[in-house]
Amino acid sequence: MEEGMLGRVKADPNYQSLVKERSAFGWTLAILMLVMYYGYIAIVAFDPSLIGQKVSGTLTIGIFMGAGLIALSVVLTGIYVLRANTRYDTLTRAIVAKATGSAK
Amino acid sequence: MSRKLSLGAGLALGLAAISTPALAAGPIEAGTMQATNWTAIVIFGAFVLLTLAITAWAAGRTKTTKDFYAAGGGVGGFQNGLAIAGDYMSAASFLGISALVYTGGYYGLIYSIGFLVGWPIIMFLMAEPLRNLGRFTFADVASYRLAATPIRAMAATGTLVTVAFYLIAQMVGAGQLIQLLFGLPYLYAVIVVGVLMVIYVTFGGMIATTWVQVIKACLLLGGSTLISLLVLAQFGFDFNALIAKAVEVHSKHDAILLPGPAVANPINAFSLGMALMFGTAGLPHILMRFFTVSDAKEARKSVFWATTFIGYFYILTFIIGFGAIVLVLPNGVYHEAGDVAKGLLGGGNMPAIHLAHAVGGDLMKGFIAAVAFATILAVVSGLTLSGASAVSHDLYASLLRRGKVDEGSEVMVSRITTVVLGVVAIYLGIQFEKINVAFMVGLAFAVAASANFPVLFLSMLWKGLTTRGAVIGGFVGLISALGLTILSPGIWEAVLGNPKGSAWFPYVSPALFTMPLSFFCCWVFSITDTSARAVRERADYEAQYVRSQTGIGIDGAAAH
Numbered sequence: 001m002e003e004g005m006l007g008r009v010k011a012d013p014n015y016q017s018l019v020k021e022r023s024a025f026g027w028t029l030a031i032l033m034l035v036m037y038y039g040y041i042a043i044v045a046f047d048p049s050l051i052g053q054k055v056s057g058t059l060t061i062g063i064f065m066g067a068g069l070i071a072l073s074v075v076l077t078g079i080y081v082l083r084a085n086t087r088y089d090t091l092t093r094a095i096v097a098k099a100t101g102s103a104k
Numbered sequence: 105m106s107r108k109l110s111l112g113a114g115l116a117l118g119l120a121a122i123s124t125p126a127l128a129a130g131p132i133e134a135g136t137m138q139a140t141n142w143t144a145i146v147i148f149g150a151f152v153l154l155t156l157a158i159t160a161w162a163a164g165r166t167k168t169t170k171d172f173y174a175a176g177g178g179v180g181g182f183q184n185g186l187a188i189a190g191d192y193m194s195a196a197s198f199l200g201i202s203a204l205v206y207t208g209g210y211y212g213l214i215y216s217i218g219f220l221v222g223w224p225i226i227m228f229l230m231a232e233p234l235r236n237l238g239r240f241t242f243a244d245v246a247s248y249r250l251a252a253t254p255i256r257a258m259a260a261t262g263t264l265v266t267v268a269f270y271l272i273a274q275m276v277g278a279g280q281l282i283q284l285l286f287g288l289p290y291l292y293a294v295i296v297v298g299v300l301m302v303i304y305v306t307f308g309g310m311i312a313t314t315w316v317q318v319i320k321a322c323l324l325l326g327g328s329t330l331i332s333l334l335v336l337a338q339f340g341f342d343f344n345a346l347i348a349k350a351v352e353v354h355s356k357h358d359a360i361l362l363p364g365p366a367v368a369n370p371i372n373a374f375s376l377g378m379a380l381m382f383g384t385a386g387l388p389h390i391l392m393r394f395f396t397v398s399d400a401k402e403a404r405k406s407v408f409w410a411t412t413f414i415g416y417f418y419i420l421t422f423i424i425g426f427g428a429i430v431l432v433l434p435n436g437v438y439h440e441a442g443d444v445a446k447g448l449l450g451g452g453n454m455p456a457i458h459l460a461h462a463v464g465g466d467l468m469k470g471f472i473a474a475v476a477f478a479t480i481l482a483v484v485s486g487l488t489l490s491g492a493s494a495v496s497h498d499l500y501a502s503l504l505r506r507g508k509v510d511e512g513s514e515v516m517v518s519r520i521t522t523v524v525l526g527v528v529a530i531y532l533g534i535q536f537e538k539i540n541v542a543f544m545v546g547l548a549f550a551v552a553a554s555a556n557f558p559v560l561f562l563s564m565l566w567k568g569l570t571t572r573g574a575v576i577g578g579f580v581g582l583i584s585a586l587g588l589t590i591l592s593p594g595i596w597e598a599v600l601g602n603p604k605g606s607a608w609f610p611y612v613s614p615a616l617f618t619m620p621l622s623f624f625c626c627w628v629f630s631i632t633d634t635s636a637r638a639v640r641e642r643a644d645y646e647a648q649y650v651r652s653q654t655g656i657g658i659d660g661a662a663a664h
Contacts, residue, residue, distance in 0.1 A: 018654075033228070066214075070220055077412075084404055092653075
């Protein structure tokens with residue numbers, strides 16, 4: 001990427017919002033995922049009897065937690081895609097159009 | 105240990121398996137063979153014919169390096185998501201995890217979850233920059249602003265080590281499984297797998313490999329769904345009733361709903377969790393799939409679909425495992441000498457196969473056996489392509505020839521490497537017939553999490569990373585992960601035959617120690633790097649970051 005275009009992209013307010021919003025959103029979801037997963041591992045490691053506690057018939061807390069984590073993984077990636085497809089892609093298109101349009 | 109192969113726990117997880125109860129329950133006697141299963145052979149034959157036809161078609165479309173490594177960059181997000189899921193759901197996951205649930209109950213689910221939770225992290229932090237920066241291999245990304253020679257050498261080493269361990273595990277697993285499922289001798293089985301994978305990859309490159317993965321993923325998802333539905337049908341689709349019956353039937357009763365002794369030690373639990381989660385983000389054959397889609401948007405879609413399919417698949421393996429406890433465990437037909445107190449026919453890896461028979465007779469069993477074989481074949485093809493590209497793209501074209509190479513000869517080198525890898529894989533498969541595959545898969549995940557992942561992650565997201573930091577951090581991660589694995593009970597005691605309790609490193613996985621160590625070395629040797637090159641590399645981060653965020657420049661880079 002030549003210097004001029006780099007400078008233009010960086011100065012573009014759309015670029016600044018894209019980077020700020022996406023990295024904040026991405027890290028928030030990543031940290032949420034890490035906390036949930038290592039929280040679960042902590043229960044497995046430090047309080048395994050809680051995993052086997054029955055809540056509904058023979059279904060245990062552990063089964064609900066496991067299914068919940070699997071569902072959470074899918075739902076969070078889905079949420080990210082929805083937001084990226086709408087907000088981030090719009091911003092990216094505008095940034096690219098502006099940067100390459102004025103360069104040519 | 106050297107006489108027996110613990111495929112069940114071994115294939116599946118690798119990591120903790122050696123010290124788990126599941127392992128002890130799942131030895132396969134080398135040499136055990138079942139009667140030739142014609143249903144399985146016919147279905148598998150149909151799969152081979154179809155995939156060979158696709159390979160012939162793909163060969164006509166594989167001309168440039170981009171075609172060969174990245175299927176021309178034109179794979180759609182949904183299709184690529186299926187292919188990623190295909191790469192990830194090995195026969196190990198299908199047979200191994202359901203076998204773990206069968207022997208250890210809830211313990212198996214802990215693994216499934218570990219294998220899945222890496223995907224959201226890849227999505228939120230890595231998928232888009234990966235696509236925007238890379239062309240064919242993850243070394244492209246890591247060496248974007250760093251010195252190409254040392255970084256590619258490091259990344260290619262990490263790739264080849266990971267691929268080699270994974271490949272050996274799959275080859276040995278394939279040989280054993282086929283011997284058991286089809287009644288073919290081990291040697292033939294390994295050769296069949298090796299030859300077919302070389303044909304797919306050499307002629308059809310990534311296009312054929314992708315389609316083989318997609319077909320296999322559909323077969324595996326379809327087959328697992330069918331078994332699960334047939335199991336649930338026996339309980340009036342009441343999951344609760346299934347679990348209740350399993351608790352009643354299993355000798356451990358309520359204890360099968362507990363995590364089990366293998367993860368009772370918190371260090372083991374966390375170390376394993378880390379290796380599973382971050383190893384995923386450092387597996388070269390998985391990372392390579394990000395370069396087959398056209399842009400960041402399709403990369404995102406790929407991860408979403410892959411996560412969905414993989415998550416769904418792991419839920420099915422849980423149902424299958426519990427189904428096997430109810431329908432296979434108390435049924436003498438599936439046990440040695442018809443005695444439920446003895447081991448399963450064909451070894452501890454077989455609950456899913458026997459369950460298929462229990463709910464759907466010989467036809468279903470043949471179908472599932474063929475699917476398991478197809479699964480192994482697809483996974484080794486993806487691995488081989490990834491190893492071949494590390495040699496031809498990173499070592500040959502970029503290192504040896506400094507990028508001054510025409511596409512034709514690069515693809516030729518890749519094809520030759522594929523053949524060599526195929527021969528090596530067959531040879532190793534035969535040599536390692538008796539080895540425990542557990543530590544091979546374990547090493548692959550530990551190396552991926554400790555060497556590949558830190559360097560890749562920091563090169564994209566941390567401005568301060570320099571070549572010196574990345575190379576030292578990467579190699580420290582690689583060597584320490586290898587070293588601690590050798591010093592762990594799984595190898596030190598089980599393979600090398602040292603007395604129990606003598607292992608220097610007492611934990612099942614090194615990742616809790618080696619991954620932070622690698623990050624630390626990357627950091628410390630970067631911030632203390634005052635060379636002119638380091639100054640330039642830090643300055644170049646901005647341009648790289650802009651491209652990783654916007655994809656500007658990606659088209660120019662896609663063609664030579």
